[in-house]
Amino acid sequence: MPKLTINGKEIEVPAGTNLIEAARLAGVEVPHYCYHPGLSIAGQCRLCMVDIDKVPRPQIGCNTLAADGMVVQTETDRVKDTRRSIMEFHLINHPLDCPVCDQAGECWLQIYYMKHGLYDPRMTDEKVHKPKALPIGPRVMLDAERCILCSRCVRFCDEITGTGELGIFQRGDHSEIGLFPGRALENKYSGNVIDICPVGALTDRDFRFQVRVWYLDSAKSVCNGCARGCNTEVHTSQRRPHHNQGRRIARLKPRLNPEVNRWWLCDEGRYGFGWIDDDTRLVAPARREAGALVETAWDDALGRLRSALGRYRPEEIGVIASPQMSNEDLYALRRLLDDLEIQSRDFRVPPREPGDEDSLLIRADKNPNTRGAELAGLAPGSGGLDTVGILRAAAEKKLKLLWIFHHDLLVSGLPEADVAAALSGAEMVVFQGPTAGKTSAAAHLVLPSAAYVERDGTFTNFQGRVQRFRTAVPPLGQALPDWEIVARLARALGAGGPIGQAERAEQVFTALAGAVPAFQEITYRALGDLGLLVRA
Amino acid sequence: MAEKVFTRNFGIANSHTLPVYRERGGYAGWEKAKGMEPAAITEEVKKANLRGLGGAGFPTGVKWGFIPKGSTTPKYLVVNADEGEPGTFKDRYLLEQDPHALIEGMLIAARAIDSHLGFVYIRGEYVQPWRIFSGAVREAYEAGLLGKNIQGSGFDFDVVIHRGAGAYICGEETGLLSSLEGKKGWPKIKPPFPAVKGAFGQPTIVNNVETLAAVPHIVNRGGEWFAGLGTKAQGGTRVYSVSGHVVRPGLVEAPVSITLRSLIYDECGGIPNGRTLKAVVPGGSSAAILTPDEIDIPMDVDGPKSKGSMIGSAGVIVMDDTVSIPEALMVVARFYAHESCGQCTPCRESTGWIYKMAHRIVDGHGRKEDLDTILDVAKRGAGTTICAFYDGAVGPYISYIEKFREEFEALIRSGSGATPPEPTVHGSADA
Numbered sequence A: 001m002p003k004l005t006i007n008g009k010e011i012e013v014p015a016g017t018n019l020i021e022a023a024r025l026a027g028v029e030v031p032h033y034c035y036h037p038g039l040s041i042a043g044q045c046r047l048c049m050v051d052i053d054k055v056p057r058p059q060i061g062c063n064t065l066a067a068d069g070m071v072v073q074t075e076t077d078r079v080k081d082t083r084r085s086i087m088e089f090h091l092i093n094h095p096l097d098c099p100v101c102d103q104a105g106e107c108w109l110q111i112y113y114m115k116h117g118l119y120d121p122r123m124t125d126e127k128v129h130k131p132k133a134l135p136i137g138p139r140v141m142l143d144a145e146r147c148i149l150c151s152r153c154v155r156f157c158d159e160i161t162g163t164g165e166l167g168i169f170q171r172g173d174h175s176e177i178g179l180f181p182g183r184a185l186e187n188k189y190s191g192n193v194i195d196i197c198p199v200g201a202l203t204d205r206d207f208r209f210q211v212r213v214w215y216l217d218s219a220k221s222v223c224n225g226c227a228r229g230c231n232t233e234v235h236t237s238q239r240r241p242h243h244n245q246g247r248r249i250a251r252l253k254p255r256l257n258p259e260v261n262r263w264w265l266c267d268e269g270r271y272g273f274g275w276i277d278d279d280t281r282l283v284a285p286a287r288r289e290a291g292a293l294v295e296t297a298w299d300d301a302l303g304r305l306r307s308a309l310g311r312y313r314p315e316e317i318g319v320i321a322s323p324q325m326s327n328e329d330l331y332a333l334r335r336l337l338d339d340l341e342i343q344s345r346d347f348r349v350p351p352r353e354p355g356d357e358d359s360l361l362i363r364a365d366k367n368p369n370t371r372g373a374e375l376a377g378l379a380p381g382s383g384g385l386d387t388v389g390i391l392r393a394a395a396e397k398k399l400k401l402l403w404i405f406h407h408d409l410l411v412s413g414l415p416e417a418d419v420a421a422a423l424s425g426a427e428m429v430v431f432q433g434p435t436a437g438k439t440s441a442a443a444h445l446v447l448p449s450a451a452y453v454e455r456d457g458t459f460t461n462f463q464g465r466v467q468r469f470r471t472a473v474p475p476l477g478q479a480l481p482d483w484e485i486v487a488r489l490a491r492a493l494g495a496g497g498p499i500g501q502a503e504r505a506e507q508v509f510t511a512l513a514g515a516v517p518a519f520q521e522i523t524y525r526a527l528g529d530l531g532l533l534v535r536a
Numbered sequence B: 001m002a003e004k005v006f007t008r009n010f011g012i013a014n015s016h017t018l019p020v021y022r023e024r025g026g027y028a029g030w031e032k033a034k035g036m037e038p039a040a041i042t043e044e045v046k047k048a049n050l051r052g053l054g055g056a057g058f059p060t061g062v063k064w065g066f067i068p069k070g071s072t073t074p075k076y077l078v079v080n081a082d083e084g085e086p087g088t089f090k091d092r093y094l095l096e097q098d099p100h101a102l103i104e105g106m107l108i109a110a111r112a113i114d115s116h117l118g119f120v121y122i123r124g125e126y127v128q129p130w131r132i133f134s135g136a137v138r139e140a141y142e143a144g145l146l147g148k149n150i151q152g153s154g155f156d157f158d159v160v161i162h163r164g165a166g167a168y169i170c171g172e173e174t175g176l177l178s179s180l181e182g183k184k185g186w187p188k189i190k191p192p193f194p195a196v197k198g199a200f201g202q203p204t205i206v207n208n209v210e211t212l213a214a215v216p217h218i219v220n221r222g223g224e225w226f227a228g229l230g231t232k233a234q235g236g237t238r239v240y241s242v243s244g245h246v247v248r249p250g251l252v253e254a255p256v257s258i259t260l261r262s263l264i265y266d267e268c269g270g271i272p273n274g275r276t277l278k279a280v281v282p283g284g285s286s287a288a289i290l291t292p293d294e295i296d297i298p299m300d301v302d303g304p305k306s307k308g309s310m311i312g313s314a315g316v317i318v319m320d321d322t323v324s325i326p327e328a329l330m331v332v333a334r335f336y337a338h339e340s341c342g343q344c345t346p347c348r349e350s351t352g353w354i355y356k357m358a359h360r361i362v363d364g365h366g367r368k369e370d371l372d373t374i375l376d377v378a379k380r381g382a383g384t385t386i387c388a389f390y391d392g393a394v395g396p397y398i399s400y401i402e403k404f405r406e407e408f409e410a411l412i413r414s415g416s417g418a419t420p421p422e423p424t425v426h427g428s429a430d431a
Helices: A021-023 A079-089 A108-116 A152-160 A192-196 A300-312 A327-340 A370-376 A386-395 A417-424 A482-491 A499-503 A504-513 B019-022 B028-033 B037-048 B061-065 B090-097 B097-113 B129-140 B172-181 B209-221 B221-227 B260-267 B325-339 B343-361 B372-382 B389-403 B407-413
Strands: A002-006 A008-010 A049-052 A069-074 A140-142 A166-169 A176-179 A202-204 A216-220 A229-239 A250-255 A286-289 A292-295 A317-320 A401-405 A428-433 A445-448 A457-460 A465-469 B076-083 B117-122 B158-163 B204-208 B237-244 B250-255 B279-280 B315-320
Touching: A021 A049, A049 A079, A069 B209, A079 A108, A079 A445, A079 B343, A108 B209, A152 A166, A152 A192, A152 B407, A192 A216, A192 A250, A216 A250, A286 A300, A292 A300, A300 A401, A300 A428, A300 A445, A300 A482, A300 B250, A300 B389, A317 A327, A317 A386, A327 A370, A327 A482, A327 A499, A327 A504, A386 A417, A417 B129, A457 B061, A465 B315, A482 A499, A482 A504, A499 A504, A499 B129, B019 B097, B019 B129, B019 B279, B028 B097, B037 B061, B037 B097, B037 B209, B037 B221, B061 B097, B076 B097, B076 B172, B076 B209, B090 B097, B090 B209, B090 B237, B090 B407, B097 B117, B097 B129, B097 B204, B097 B209, B117 B129, B117 B172, B172 B204, B204 B209, B204 B389, B237 B260, B250 B260, B260 B279, B279 B325, B325 B343, B325 B389, B325 B407, B343 B389, B372 B389, B372 B407, B389 B407
Parallel strands: A002 A069, A317 A401, A401 A428, A428 A445, B076 B117, B076 B204, B117 B158, B237 B315
Antiparallel strands: A002 A008, A049 A069, A140 A202, A166 A176, A216 A229, A229 A250, A286 A292, A286 A445, A457 A465, B237 B250, B279 B315
């Protein structure tokens, strides 16, 4: 482990650490554009210059490895002057169209100009003109004039996806990013180039012109799109509700988790948030009256469910939970089912189409919490029926109350006729979930769940990593977190205990950790931002 | 008349063919080298004080010594025949007139560095040199001088000829390697250096045509002989490409001790038409310009350096008093703006900017601050880039203005003073 000195501070870093990362470890920021820790070293932007003792002129930090005894200075007059020059070179042909650029507010040209530039512009000649507002794929818009040719996007497509759609064409100051002939930037991870583009050259066609970034709020979250559980930031537009066409969720951004998704997020996950502000959301409890669903109050809805749970024998009740639910939801439900001795329970419903999978991030299982549902105890209890058995028993009228969470069974991989027979065979069908569908339309009682971004909770990914997601926006309408619906029901049934008393998701999780060995000693605090593995 | 080394076969009928080359003593160096220890060959080249003749002037034997000792991976010998430095045309004639000297030099160098595969990267525009050199390689294969188990020596060596596609930057050592690998001709960041990780990730030595053409003679006649032809700084003779306003432009082979004055006035007959010398570029367009009072220097690696210039590729460009230095700067600036590969920022952005300013000055729209801006931009960018291209561009930018400032200022003063015409807007700004 080389020991070096950076700005007078001695620090030991792992062998193979470059000077940008070594400085980061010493709490020093070395400005850079082309360097990205997830990509190969390009050395093109020339901004990360640092002074090294006994070396005649500043060297690029990205391609210089920390060595024992090295003395590095990042703030000498010479380094500052070089940075100022490099900033000027980066900006002479830049259109300076910040007022109409989506990147403004999170643009590293703006940030570094203010920190390291602040020169008086001298370039008065005509700038080089290049293509603008050029869609290069379904998700990404290119403005070649704003591009600083750092080649991060090119390297991403070469090194991470291996798809190689992008190249740098032409020479000199006419160089521009572009697609190889006959190609489009349409790989499954194309949105990442927008994140790693340090400037406004690659912008998001979905997010473009919707909200200025300084009006966004952010919450740490976990993607619910598949069993990977990529760490995300949910960016919301709440300060200017008239922006973003009234939608609260503006965009999702990947959040670094070296163990799960590194810096990346697939497009499916990134753009899979439209349903949250969609008008198909269930926003109030409803009951069937004269053949139609009519809104009702929570007390009425839960009263009806409570009396149904009392009316039927446990073996006449079947529950199909969902791996879209959080660990807290599933554990609260499991406690309730245990108390009521309901054994016919499951959470597995086959998808209509098999999920796609790759070796980078995407998992075939499109549920974020299959592992959690297994661990929380939502598999059939002793003598209980599984999903197919529950539906068959309902169709045969042996099972009277069917409580379905999240799944739109009628558009699943189960035979539609079997599901329809079950829905019409049961005396009472309860649908609990965030979104209306064919199954909720056939229910007698509908309970609206908060979307995962509207509440706190945890998912357990396919690796067994328990990861927290936080409230980004309040629940839409009267929707409630699933665990809270279950807790209210438990209270209505007169149950005390940790679930009945829970007021926050964390309390349910604490109960889970106390009861299920896999979660033993895990707390919200210990989970932090990056999560922890369950015990093997 | 000094002894000719590189050009000794020039002008001989069919000098490019194997029989004539052999008749004139060719391949004797290889005959000797194949019985020598590889390290002894390198030692001889070091003794010869042979400096790279492509432009950088790095000691050739030292470079060969950078191949990691005991490396068991394939090692490549790459010949830089991309001769693109404006004012330089020696390699062209070496390929056309004496191609077997290069092949023989490659064989010897390959043995010294334990390489069994050589690449010759020939400038795309050099069609005739490529044809002639290809013919020579064919002859060498047929004669058993290339291929497997050469002349029963147990040594294998193959030659692959690769044609460039017209980019100046592909003459830069690592830009050449990128291009050879099938990539865009972008120079590579160093470290690693090519001797450690070069072509296709393997240890690689890149040498200029003329440099390798010297090697058979050095092996044949000894390093000390070659060193004795030159100065303390550099051994041997070299081939100067002299162009511009001289009575007899062309190639001149001379000991590196020859002065620039002697080269211009004795070898090339001086300035024609009764004109006087105004300026001279001693080593290709990237070398700083010299004034008539700066030409009493030896044309070795140290001579031009003593005047803040460089010997570079030894492409001597002579300008008489009819030449407008601002126009010359504009032409040079246009070249560097056009040829900048665009990979790293200072060079990509400032070559274009400086050309625009130089162009504006020549067009009569110069501003008094332009000269200082050019000087400042050039000095700020120097030394910050991946390769030496920009430092090469800075040579003329700074020296043309600093040495001929009054001429620039006069042009700016007498310029039309009018507002520059509206620039043409290319591309579309809407959408």
